[in-house]
Structures are given as structure tokens and as C-alpha cells.
Amino acid sequence: MFQKILIANRGEIACRVIRTARRLGIATVAVFSEADAQALHVREADEAHPIGPAPAAQSYLRGDAILEVARRTGAQAIHPGYGFLSENADFADACAAAGIAFIGPGPAAIRAMGSKAESKRLMVAAGVPTVPGYHGAAQEEALLAAEAARIGFPVLIKASAGGGGKGMRPVLTAEAFAEELEGARREARSAFGDDRVLLEKYLQRPRHVEVQVFGDAQGRVVHLHTRDCSVQRRHQKVLEEAPAPGLPEALRERLHEAAIAAARAVGYVNAGTVEFIVEGDEAYFLEMNTRLQVEHPVTEAVTGLDLVEWQLRIAAGQAIPTAWPPPARGHAVEVRLYAEDPAQNFQPSAGRLDRLILPETARVDAGVAEGDAVTAFYDPMIAKIVGTGADRDAALAALEGALRRTAVDGPKTNLVFLRRLVAHPALRGAELDTGFIAAHAADLLGPPEPAPPAALARAAAPPAPGPSVWERRDSWRLQGEAERVALLDDAGVERRITLHASPRGTRFDDGTIPPGGIGTDAVLEGGTLWLLPALDPYRPAGDEASKESRLSAPIPGRVVRLLVTVGDAVKKGQLLAVLEAMKTEIRIAAPRDGVIEHLGCAEGDSIEEGTEVATLKA
Template sequence: MFRKVLIANRGEIACRVIRTARRMGVASVAVFSDPDADALHVEMADEAWRLGPAPARDSYLCAEKIIEVARHTGADVIHPGYGFLAESAAFSERCAQAGIVFIGPSPRTMQAVGDKAAAKRLMNEIGVPTLPGFHGDGQDARLFASVAREIGYPVVIKASAGGGGRGMRVVQTEDELSGAMESAAREAALAFGDGRLLLEKFVERPRHVEIQFVADAHGNVATFAERDCSLQRRHQKVIEESPGPGVANEMRAALWNATRRIARASAYVGAGTAEFLLDGLSFYFLEVNARLQVEHPVTEMISGMDLVEWQFRVASGESLPKRQDEIGSRGWAIEARLCAEDPAQDFRPSSGAIAHLRLPAESERLRVEIGVKEGDAISSHYDSLLAKVVAWDEERDGAVRLLARALDAIAIVGVASNLDFLRALLRNDAFLDGHADTSLAQDVANALQPLPADETLLLAAAAAGWRARESASIACSDPYSPWAVADAWRLYGEDRQKVAFRYDGRLLECDIVLIDADSFRMTTPQGALLVTAKHVGERLALFVEGRRKEVAVATLPSGWVVIVDGRNYFLEWIETLAPPPKPVERERPFMAPLPARVAKVLVKRGDHIEKGAPLILLEAMKMEIPINAPHEGVVKEVYCGEGQSVREGEELLAWRSADDVA
């Protein structure tokens, strides 16, 4: 077995690999970019080495630096995780030249199946069904248009060199094709360092099912129960479960047989996943992910196996730890991906600092895979995935209920997240009935509405937070002094204070009269209420006129976030003695929503633009983010250039609406 492993990745997968390495007695080396210097994977590893500045091309995608660190530290094996260099045949080859074992298939195998276009050609040779399309070397838009006309729209463009939805665009008409190709190629180059594309017929509402497999160097191939990954946004998975609801034994056997043929035809050694589309009683090969998948814990929960350990053992030349007939499948497992993104803004990635983070307690039935901690800054340079929550039960209904309760217990403040979206998915009737397809997640996102808030409860919680901060600011260091007791005693009269907050564009205000260290009377336009606030661990138990409700209150510089049932409600504090605020400027929609790089400027000064037209394309968190025209108008000035880095809130262009032009 290996002595020391270098993990050429970051986030939760780096932490995941370190845990298994530690259990197996293998020392671990972490690598990090400048923003990740204090990251969780850096803390967990036995040693950690800096790669360089934030951009992935200068750090996590820099093969030379990673191999040099491995040499310096004496690491005899590199685990690439997923993403970055995980499916790079060139990196695998360079590891071999340096005498370092790469945990993954050989460069030759990776070229055969890790590249989507090459994999499609192999499938045609061995008789595994594929979707019609173009998988050749040509990248000319006219060639793609010719194929698209032949097979019929809609079609889908995909990155040849990687998966995860990066560099993937659905094209409905020929007019969209050229622009979609440019955009997909840029995103693919950003994510994988390779902008080559392929084209396929787009199936409208299929199911997405995949087979986990592991093959050793002795000709053995093990396949595991299928995972259903149909719930996706932006063509990226958000909920995965195993086994797949309604997958018949005959279909499962056919998928297993196809997967074994793929592994043997490509001389595969290592862990991989064969992905398929199910359309009625037919299935079509999509791709091979020549690496460990994000959703591998789902398979681990139902099989009882540690797939990272299997990777280590197979890479060291051992046979598979279990024969096919020894691999069982027990119960049901389901995983949700917690991401820093805003579903209300078409899942736009979110960056910022995590001011408050609370997670459910882990158990044999509930697993939390996370790569961040409270206080961490979420960088715009990397993927938006924060954590994965995996639940297991004997039956599907029980696993879904357990996961739903776990998501309700999560609280995160400081970045936008997809928590409410995940909660809504798990309560959707089509999902509960096992009838999800690849369009369901977007349908749920389109219908997602914020739940009505109990404004009285929010006001009481924010007032309690304000009171705690005020008490702390005047606290006396002498515990025996009468001034150290926050009992609201006054020589004359009562202590009455006016506090005000802005919530969701509305003003919430009240008068507070302190009663004792825990209680106060709160008077609002609707009447007077008795409020008692007591700390229960890290939470706050609020008693409002006899009703008890546990909440959490996170303090921010500008106010408080009240967390009720896992949902965030921000109340901005208004200084009642301050002068009135200046008039609010008109909304400026042309500001960078997060730190980003300008990928393309599509307009120039004086251009007349129609509503909805793209103006600027930004790159952040391995994604392209378009800045579109909110209405018809004219570009007055462009303040940014291609390749430029922009700060969050930085103005990108000046605009004159059509009404102003007239």
C-alpha cells in the first residue's frame, strides 16, 4: 500500500479522500491556492503546500507545480478527486513519467472513454446504443449546423473533455447554434482546459441513470446498483438516489452488461461511472466519467463499501476487495447537493463569507460531506458546491423524510444557497411518486415562491439580538457591580427604547421596555407583547405571549439574520436617531453580481439593444454568467474589457433606456 498521497483538489472531495487515507494509515498532502490557505482540507491534511494565486489555471490546474510538490514531499500517489485534472490524460501521463501513481485509469483508457467524442466512437464499435449526433474532430459551426439539420432540433452541445454540465448548451434553432458553440467552448476551456465540443440529439424529458463500476488490473469488473440523477439544474445534478425508482430488473441487467462491456473494451482500471439516458424502454449511452463521482456516497451507503479505499487498493495492484456476487444493495440512499447559488437568479453562483453555519448531526443513517466551515470565504474562482447531505433508510419514503428533516436543520448565512429549492424538490409530488425526469428541477425552480414570514416573530428575534448587542457593549468587567446586572432598573420611570428594522422593503419598528435580563415588552402598531428570550445552546428560545419558538440569530454589521426553520430572514437595523437616508438611486442592473472575469463584451458604445439581449459575459465559479438587457435601450459607455477582473458591485456599462432616448 502507498505511504503518502497528494490530493490534487480542494473542498469536500479533498476532505473525503483525507479521511479514508487517515483510516488506512496513508499520510496526506494537501495543495491550496491563496484563497484556500485556511480551508478545511488544508487543516485536515498532514501537510499542505501552496500552489499559487486564485485562478485555477495558476493553481489547481497547474500540473507542473502539483508534481513538483509530490516530489518534494515524497508522495508516491496522487488522487485527483473530481474536476480539475481528474480526467486529464496528459496529467496522468506526466505522473507516470515522474514515477508517481495516478489514481485513475491509464492515459490510453482515458483517451478512449474520458473524452466524450472518443467514447461515442467506442460505443458504436461495441454495440452500446448512442444518441445520433456528431462526435468528430471538426469544430466548424457550419459542420455542426449541417448535422443538426440532419438529426433535427433541438440539439445539445457538450464539452468533449469533461462532464458535470460544464460547457453544455441546449439549442432550439439554428440561429442560436453559433453563439451557443462559442459560449460552451469558453466554459469548457475554463473548466477543463479543453474547449472541444460535440453535438447530439436532445431528448426532452428523459431520466438520467448511471452505473458505478470499479475494475482492477486482473480483469475483474464490479458494478453497483444504479443511481438516478434526473434532478438537475443547468444540466448539473442536485439530487441523486440509489436504486433508481421504477428501474426494472431487466433494464438494470442491460445497463450492467453494457457497463462491463465498456470497462473491458477500454482496458479500464480504477473507479468510473457509465451514464445513460432512459427514454421509455430504451437507453442511450451518454458518457463515462473516468473518475470518482460527486454522488459516490449514495452508492457507499447502500453497499457498505468505501469506494475511495477501493481506488487505493486497485491503484496499488490489488484485486477488487469483493467479487460481484459479494456486493449487495441494502435499503435506499439519497443525496442533496448544497450549493452557493441563488435559484431565483437562474442559479447564479454566490460568493461571500459564511457568517453562520449549522449542520445536522451525523449518524449511521445520515452523512454530511463538507469542505467549508464557518468564517470561510466562498471564492468566485471555484465550483459552488458547499456540502452533500446523504440519508439512508430501509425504504425510499423513509430516506426522503430523513433527508428533508436534515435539510430543514441546516442554517447558512453569508452566501445565497439552494436550500429552499432542495426542500421544495423533496416535497414535490412527482418526485415523491418516483416520476422525476430531467426537466422537473427547473419546473420546481420556476414555481418556487418564498414562504410567508411571521413578521412579529422576526421583529421579536431581531429586537432580542439588538438588545444582546447593546448589553454586551456596556457590560461591566466587575461581576459584583450593580451595573453588571442587565435588569432594566432605573431610578425614575422605565427604560423605553425605539428600534426599527427594514425587512423585504418594509419598515418594522417597535418600542422596547426592558423587564429583566431575559424579558422585555415590545409595543408595535398592532399592540403590546411580552417577549422572553433564552439561549438554548447556540439557539434562541423565544416566548412571545406564551408561544415558544426556537430560532437562531446571526449578527451582521448592518443588522441581523433571523433563521426560522432553516430559512434566512435579513432585518437591516435602522438607526432611529440618524438623519433620514439620501434618496435611493435608480436600480443599476449592470453591476457585477460577484467577483468575476470578463469573458466577452458583446456590445459597444452607441449600440441599440433589444430587451433580453446579452451584453457582457462573465466567468465565475466555472460558469458563464450573462449580463442581459433588462429592457430596450442604448449603450452609453462600456467600462470593462475582455479578460479584465471585476469586483462585486463594479459597474460594467452605462445605459440609456428607450424611453430616455425618445
């Protein structure tokens, strides 16, 4: 086994690898960008070293800088986590040349499966079923349009060089193909440095089902059961569970066999995931992720294995145990808590985590702690929360309870969305497909429920009085009734509360509460944790008209498209600009009809949060 390893990543996966290594008695080396100098993974590692500025291209994607740290510290192996360099065959080659073990598959397997087009050809040769489509090398726009027409609309454009939903665009009609192709290529070029695409038939209600596989250097490949990852937004997973529910056993066995055949076709070693789309009784190969997946905790929960530990053991030359695969026992469901705004098409958010309360009743994998910041440079995931149980209903009930005991104050989050999702009858009934969120948007994405009066009363109540009247902060009066006004932020809605205090008690708007309430913005009421920060009740009202005229960047980013010039007349909803930030394209549209009066940026500019993009006049 290794004595020291370097983790070439950040966030929760870096923390996870550090904790597993510590349990095995392995020393850890962390690397960090300027933005992550005080990050949790830096604080937890045995030693940590800087590798460059905040942008990933200048730090976490610098294989040369990471290898230099490994050489200098005597690390024998590098764990790439997921994202960044985890599926970079050139980096795996460089590790081998430096005599440092790459904890993952060999470069040949990464290259074969890293190209969606090449992987599809390999799967056809291996007898693994694939979706009808075009995977050719020719990339002329006219040829691609003709191939899309041959396949038949709707079609799906996908970046050939990557995953995670980047460069993926469904196209419903031939008229929309050229614009969506341009957008997919631009996104793929930015994310992967490669704008080649492939085309596939767009299935209408598919499930996204995957199989965890492991291979060892002795040539054995096994499966570790299925996961369902159908619940997605922007083609990125939000909820995952193991085993995948509701699959006929014959289909489940076919998926296991196809996954093993796919891994064997490329001589696969270490942890990997073979992904399928399933519609009815048919399953088609989607792609293979040549790394550990974000959702690996649900597989760990039902198998009792530490997958990171086995990555390390296999990279050190150990064989897969003959008893594998262990049976899947119970059920596990994971959700990803993100800093994002579901009401704004899940637009990423950034900011300091002024308060972060995570549940103690469930497994939580987090790469941040209270007081840390979610920055605009990286993925905005805050934590993964996993509910487990003897069966699916018990796992979902455990997860629902855990989410009720979670609270975040700072950036916008998807917490309310997750609570609704886990409790939704269609999810409880396993009515799963990749269009789940869109189909149930009215239930999942509406305004948050208002906090109940009891929670508002507790948050607005004054602190318990001290021993002296001079220490009281509850507007106490010697005679008469004291009035105290509180303004609370109730999930983005301002709630003005008036309290009337007298020796007889404190009157709230709809009743009486006892004196000496909780007087804090984190209140557990009715089994749910409500976060109700106090606002200044006497601040001046904002100018709503100006908000509709000046359009600014919601978070720092780069202007990848600017579609208007000064003097252009625009209609409500018309696309004005596209920003790229936190691995996401953010579209800025006109909130009303008007004329472009001023532009505060140019195409290609890197801009800060709040920077003017455009100003409208009537």
C-alpha cells in the first residue's frame, strides 16, 4: 500500500479521499488554488501546497504543477477525484512517466471511453446496444444537419469529448438545429477545448441507469449493482439512488452483463461507471465515466464497501476479492445540495456560508464548513446528503427528515426544492425519467411555503431578559405597552412582524406568545428547520423600476456572447447576452420591451458580480 498520496482535486471528494487515506494510515498532500487557500480540504490534509490562481485552467488543470508538488513531497500516487484531470489521458501518461501511480484506469482506457464517438464504435463491436445516431469524424454543419434529418427529430447534440451535460442540447425541429449546434460547440470548446459533437436519437421519457464496475490488474471485472440517476436539471444529476428501483430482474442482469462487457472491451482497471438510458425493456449504452462518480456513496451504502479504499488497493496492485460482488442490501438515496436558484433555471449562486447546519441523522459528504465561501470559479455543490433504510420508502423517509434539519444562510440554495422533490408522490412512486423535474415543475419550483406563525414568532421574539432591567433588549417600558418591529427574510420574502410587549405578555399578530422567546434566526418548528435572518425594518424601499432597467451580472463570469448593440429595440424575453460562470451558461434576457441605452461590457470580457451588462430605456 502507498505511504503518501496527493489529491489533485478540491471540495468534498478531496475531503473524502483524505479521510479514507487517514483511516488506512496513508499520509495526504493537498493542492490548492488561490481561491482555496483556506478551504476545508486544505485544513484537513497532512500538508498542502499552492498550485496557481483561482481559475481552474491556471491551477487544478495544471498537470505539470501538480506533478511537481508530488515529486517535491515524495507522494507515490495521485488520486484525481472527479472532474478536472480525472479523465485526462495525457495526465495519466505523465504520471506514469514520472513513476507516480495514477489512481484510476490506464491512459488507453481513458482515451477510448473519453471520446463518445470512439466509445460507441467500441461498444457496437463488443455487442453492447447503442442509441441510433451519428458518431463520425466529419463535422461540417451541412453534413450534421443532414444526419440529424436522417435520424429524425427530435435529436440530441452531445459534445464528443466530455460529459456532465456540457455541450448537450436537445433539438426538437430542423429550424432550431443551426442555433443549438452553435451553442453546443461553444460550450464544448469552453469546457473541453474540443468542439466536436455527435448526434443521437432523443428518447422522450428515458431513465438514466448506471452500473458501478471495478477491474483489477489481474484481468477480473465485476459489477457493484445499479444506480438510478434520472432526476436531473440541465442534464446534471440532482438525486441518485441504489439499487435502481423497478427494473425487471432480466433487464437488471442484462445491464450488469453489458457493463462488464464494456469494461472488458478496453481492459479496464480500477473504479468506473457504465451509463445507460433505459426506456421500457430496452437499454442503450450512453457513456463510460472512467473515474469515481459523485454518487458513489449510495453504492457504498448498499454494499458496505469503501470505494475509495478499493481504488487505492487496486492501484497498489491488489486483486478484487473473490467474494465480489457482495449482495445489495437495503436502499440508499442521495441528493446534492447546491448553491443555486431553482426559480431562475437553477442559476448558480455564490457567497459566504454565514450559517451551515447539516443533519447528524444521515451521511453527509461536504467540502465546505460554516464560514467558508462558495466561489464563482468552481462547481457550486455544498454537500451530498444520503438517506438509507431497509427499503426505498425507509430511505426516502430518512432523507426527508435529514433535509428538514438542514439550513443554509448566505447564497441561494436548492434546499426547498430538494425537500419538495423527496416528498413528491411521483418520486415516492418511482415514476422516474430524465424529464421528471420539467414534468413536475409546478410542484417543485413554485414560491417557497411561508414559515408558520409559530416560527416567525420565535424568530422575532426578543432575547430572554437579563437579571437587570438595564440589560433588557425587548423594548421594556415601565408603563404602557412597548412595540417592537422585526423584519424577517422568509426564503426571499420579507415578513414584517410587530410585537406588543406588556407585563401581561407579548402579543403577536395572531395571538400571544410567552415572553423570552428564542430570538434567533435558526428555528426548529414542526420538525423543519426554518432560517429567518433579521433585516433592517427601517431601510428605504428599493427602486423596482431601476431593477428592470439595469441588467447586471448575477455572479462573476465571462461574456461569451453579446447579441445587441446600443440603440437596438428589444422585446420582453429576448436574449441579450450569455455569460459563462461556475460551469454553466447564464442567459440574460430583456425583462420588458425597450431600447438598449448602454452596454457595460464587451464580448470576451471577464466581469464581476453586479457589473452592468445592459441598460434599457422605454
